[in-house]
Amino acid sequence: MTALAAPARALPARARNRYLAGLLTGRGLTGLALVGTVALAGLLAPLLTGQDPDAQGPLALAGPSAAHPFGTDDLGRDLFSRVLHGITTDLALILSAVPVGALAGCSLALLAAGHRWADTAVQRVFDLVLAFPGLILALAVTAVLGPGRWPVFIVIALAEIPLFGRQLRSGILVQREREYALAARVGGASQRRVLLRHVLPNAVDPLIVQAAVALSVGVFIEGAMSFLGLGVRPPEPTLGSILSQSVGYLATRPTFAAAPLAATTALVLGFTLIAEALNRGIRR
Amino acid sequence: MTSFPTAPALSRRTLLRGGLAGAGLLSLAACRSAADTAAGQATGDAAGPRRGGVLTVGTGVDFTPALLFAQSANTLVQRLVFNTLTRYDDKLQPQPELATSWQVAADGASVTLKLREDVTFHSGRRFTADDVVFAVKNLQNPARSAQLRSTATAVTDFRKNGDFELTLVLAHPVSNLFDLFEFMIVPDSETVEEAFAGTKLIGTGPYTFTERKPGSSITFARNEKYWNPGRPYLDGVEIRVVPQAESLLSSLKTGQTHLSYSIRGKDIATLRSDPQFRITPYDTGSGAYYIGANLTAEHVSDKRVRQAIAWAVDRERLVEQALGGYGTVSATPWPKSSPAYSAEAAGHYRHDPERARQLLKDAGLTGISLPFAHSNDPGNTAVAQILQYDLKQVGIETVLQPTDSPTMQKQLIAQSMPALWTLSHGFAQLHPATLAVSAYPFNEAKNSSRFSSPAYTDIVQRAWQRPDSDSPEAKALYGRITDVLLDEQFVIDLAIAGLTEVAVGKARGATLNKFGYLNLDDAYLTA
Numbered sequence: 001m002t003a004l005a006a007p008a009r010a011l012p013a014r015a016r017n018r019y020l021a022g023l024l025t026g027r028g029l030t031g032l033a034l035v036g037t038v039a040l041a042g043l044l045a046p047l048l049t050g051q052d053p054d055a056q057g058p059l060a061l062a063g064p065s066a067a068h069p070f071g072t073d074d075l076g077r078d079l080f081s082r083v084l085h086g087i088t089t090d091l092a093l094i095l096s097a098v099p100v101g102a103l104a105g106c107s108l109a110l111l112a113a114g115h116r117w118a119d120t121a122v123q124r125v126f127d128l129v130l131a132f133p134g135l136i137l138a139l140a141v142t143a144v145l146g147p148g149r150w151p152v153f154i155v156i157a158l159a160e161i162p163l164f165g166r167q168l169r170s171g172i173l174v175q176r177e178r179e180y181a182l183a184a185r186v187g188g189a190s191q192r193r194v195l196l197r198h199v200l201p202n203a204v205d206p207l208i209v210q211a212a213v214a215l216s217v218g219v220f221i222e223g224a225m226s227f228l229g230l231g232v233r234p235p236e237p238t239l240g241s242i243l244s245q246s247v248g249y250l251a252t253r254p255t256f257a258a259a260p261l262a263a264t265t266a267l268v269l270g271f272t273l274i275a276e277a278l279n280r281g282i283r284r
Numbered sequence: 285m286t287s288f289p290t291a292p293a294l295s296r297r298t299l300l301r302g303g304l305a306g307a308g309l310l311s312l313a314a315c316r317s318a319a320d321t322a323a324g325q326a327t328g329d330a331a332g333p334r335r336g337g338v339l340t341v342g343t344g345v346d347f348t349p350a351l352l353f354a355q356s357a358n359t360l361v362q363r364l365v366f367n368t369l370t371r372y373d374d375k376l377q378p379q380p381e382l383a384t385s386w387q388v389a390a391d392g393a394s395v396t397l398k399l400r401e402d403v404t405f406h407s408g409r410r411f412t413a414d415d416v417v418f419a420v421k422n423l424q425n426p427a428r429s430a431q432l433r434s435t436a437t438a439v440t441d442f443r444k445n446g447d448f449e450l451t452l453v454l455a456h457p458v459s460n461l462f463d464l465f466e467f468m469i470v471p472d473s474e475t476v477e478e479a480f481a482g483t484k485l486i487g488t489g490p491y492t493f494t495e496r497k498p499g500s501s502i503t504f505a506r507n508e509k510y511w512n513p514g515r516p517y518l519d520g521v522e523i524r525v526v527p528q529a530e531s532l533l534s535s536l537k538t539g540q541t542h543l544s545y546s547i548r549g550k551d552i553a554t555l556r557s558d559p560q561f562r563i564t565p566y567d568t569g570s571g572a573y574y575i576g577a578n579l580t581a582e583h584v585s586d587k588r589v590r591q592a593i594a595w596a597v598d599r600e601r602l603v604e605q606a607l608g609g610y611g612t613v614s615a616t617p618w619p620k621s622s623p624a625y626s627a628e629a630a631g632h633y634r635h636d637p638e639r640a641r642q643l644l645k646d647a648g649l650t651g652i653s654l655p656f657a658h659s660n661d662p663g664n665t666a667v668a669q670i671l672q673y674d675l676k677q678v679g680i681e682t683v684l685q686p687t688d689s690p691t692m693q694k695q696l697i698a699q700s701m702p703a704l705w706t707l708s709h710g711f712a713q714l715h716p717a718t719l720a721v722s723a724y725p726f727n728e729a730k731n732s733s734r735f736s737s738p739a740y741t742d743i744v745q746r747a748w749q750r751p752d753s754d755s756p757e758a759k760a761l762y763g764r765i766t767d768v769l770l771d772e773q774f775v776i777d778l779a780i781a782g783l784t785e786v787a788v789g790k791a792r793g794a795t796l797n798k799f800g801y802l803n804l805d806d807a808y809l810t811a
Binding site for chain 1: 529530533550601605606660665666669670672673683684685
């Protein structure tokens with residue numbers, strides 16, 4: 001039994017090294033730098049700017065200046081402050097919704113691994129969620145709940161459930177046919193013990209990559225929903241809502257859109273690069 | 285031997301470059317073509333009206349068939365398919381349409397109409413006095429949600445004198461009779477339910493209904509048997525629904541639409557210097573921005589809270605930032621052209637947060653929170669955010685409730701609005717009594733705020749039940765209506781901003797009636 005358990009215990013340390021090796025590549029470091037810079041700016045928003053992001057004033061659509069580094073929006077609000085607080089809102093949403101979606105997806109995948117009928121039922125549930133394009137799902141949820149934080153949270157989490165679920169399921173299907181799993185079963189381990197103690201730790205690698213991809217998808221979903229007026233309620237700033245506001249002024253005030261666009265791009269690109277770096281790391 | 289130079293073999297990369305260059309040139313040519321067209325449009329129409337062409341009108345809100353007989357956010361369809369009995373000129377004087385002449389009795393208790401004899405419905409059926417009787421009875425039907433139902437209901441009897449002369453007998457004189465005739469479209473009695481459902485629109489108007497794609501477009505073709513000789517000039521009309529304000533603006537800029545009345549004020553401001561566009565403000569339609577208060581809701585049932593809200597709003601900033609400067613600050617509903625207008629009353633409430641705080645203190649309220657509904661389009665969202673901020677400065681927190689326009693309209697009719705909402709209202713550009721007996725927010729009998737007062741009812745009824753509308757006595761009554769509105773503040777008026785027409789140079793001759801019905805009888809497209 002000791003010999004059988006050893007690979008499972010040794011894996012996390014090896015995996016950590018592989019993740020680290022992946023992240024310490026040019027691609028990984030660039031991704032970390034992009035996400036880190038934007039996230040840090042968001043987290044330090046109260047220190048970086050003393051301006052209330054919702055405070056309006058007569059100076060609307062002003063260009064960048066010392067008082068307003070990114071200028072002001074159409075209601076005279078400081079864009080620097082709004083973008084920084086918008087980053088905080090975005091990160092808070094995706095960092096809470098993605099784990100919930102991941103947990104739900106993985107739980108369903110584990111449930112499916114136990115019984116054939118459960119597998120069929122769970123797969124159909126995944127099919128059902130996947131059948132809705134993201135925006136249709138957003139419209140449906142918003143139609144019931146109205147715009148706000150919760151609909152964004154729910155849509156991100158729902159969109160991630162089948163992605164994590166399918167990823168884990170395919171990993172389990174591969175791993176449970178491997179010799180060590182077979183040996184564990186022959187050694188008398190119960191099906192649940194084999195699944196949780198031996199198979200699951202070895203099937204988890206792709207989920208780490210999936211998590212990074214999911215975070216970038218989360219940024220995209222929030223942006224799209226707020227852009228369409230289905231997201232967080234005004235006046236709370238989000239990157240998507242600021243972008244949506246700025247569209248009408250692209251021709252006359254292009255600086256309005258520059259900062260939220262740069263922050264959104266940096267987050268999506270950063271998470272994508274991290275995902276790519278992790279993927280390459282675990283494939284070594 | 286002479287050697288001939290051979291053409292070098294074309295590499296895939298060269299082909300790709302060539303293709304891209306070609307596409308670029310084509311794009312440039314397209315831009316040039318659009319620019320030429322615009323330049324041509326700006327040169328005018330020296331040759332006079334031209335027959336032919338399809339005019340495309342962009343709108344932000346789809347046509348709602350169930351509101352065909354009410355004034356709603358989209359009233360473009362009414363006057364294309366249907367006619368009214370009379371139409372106002374710029375001085376609010378009625379002009380003939382289906383009625384060629386009229387005689388109001390000296391006591392104001394009846395009106396005799398002579399009707400056109402050469403009018404047929406699109407179905408081929410002849411228009412007669414019976415159709416006018418039907419049209420009035422149709423508006424009397426509560427299911428039609430017609431704002432001028434009270435005026436229609438004042439008609440108690442119909443006396444026909446042949447097929448083309450009719451006397452409407454009134455229960456009492458009404459000062460806004462011709463507002464009713466401007467408002468009331470004459471539908472085909474045989475297909476009115478289909479019209480109400482949006483499946484078939486049969487009228488006597490200049491265009492026949494051809495197709496409706498809900499949420500997308502509605503199209504019309506020329507009525508070849510229109511009673512107005514030589515009209516209309518256009519072969520057809522397409523009303524295209526473009527809900528996103530930015531896309532609507534782009535559709536005008538790229539020539540996909542010729543005309544729109546739904547461009548936001550602050551977008552219009554960006555077009556002022558562009559010679560491609562002609563901008564025409566109208567003192568009509570849904571013109572006045574306001575905050576409505578549901579008097580059955582907590583806190584706002586107290587008049588002092590409503591007055592505090594009126595003092596809290598920075599109307600100048602609202603007009604400048606949300607309406608792009610296209611509006612006039614006003615604490616009353618009346619535009620300057622109205623006989624009820626008073627500069628002193630319009631400036632009654634100004635931005636005074638300290639006074640607002642004092643009123644709230646007097647009411648014993650601090651730190652209240654209220655739901656605040658607004659239309660979810662970007663323009664109205666900006667208005668709502670400005671109001672939310674101003675109210676927050678005096679200690680009134682609001683929770684914004686973005687709502688789609690048709691839902692808001694239904695809530696307005698059903699008196700199911702939350703504590704506060706913001707919208708725009710029309711009807712103030714007509715005879716003043718019409719606002720107080722017809723507009724959902726102001727209707728003395730049943731209004732969206734659930735406000736009721738014997739004094740208000742008495743003044744409104746006296747202003748309404750009189751044969752004249754601009755005598756000194758009538759104006760004195762309008763002044764008293766204004767006093768009640770300013771005191772009670774169940775409707776907190778903020779700014780007057782009529783519809784603004786934005787048209788490309790080649791689209792000419794479109795007009796709106798006082799209810800925002802699009803009239804394209806004389807419209808044409810220049811070459």
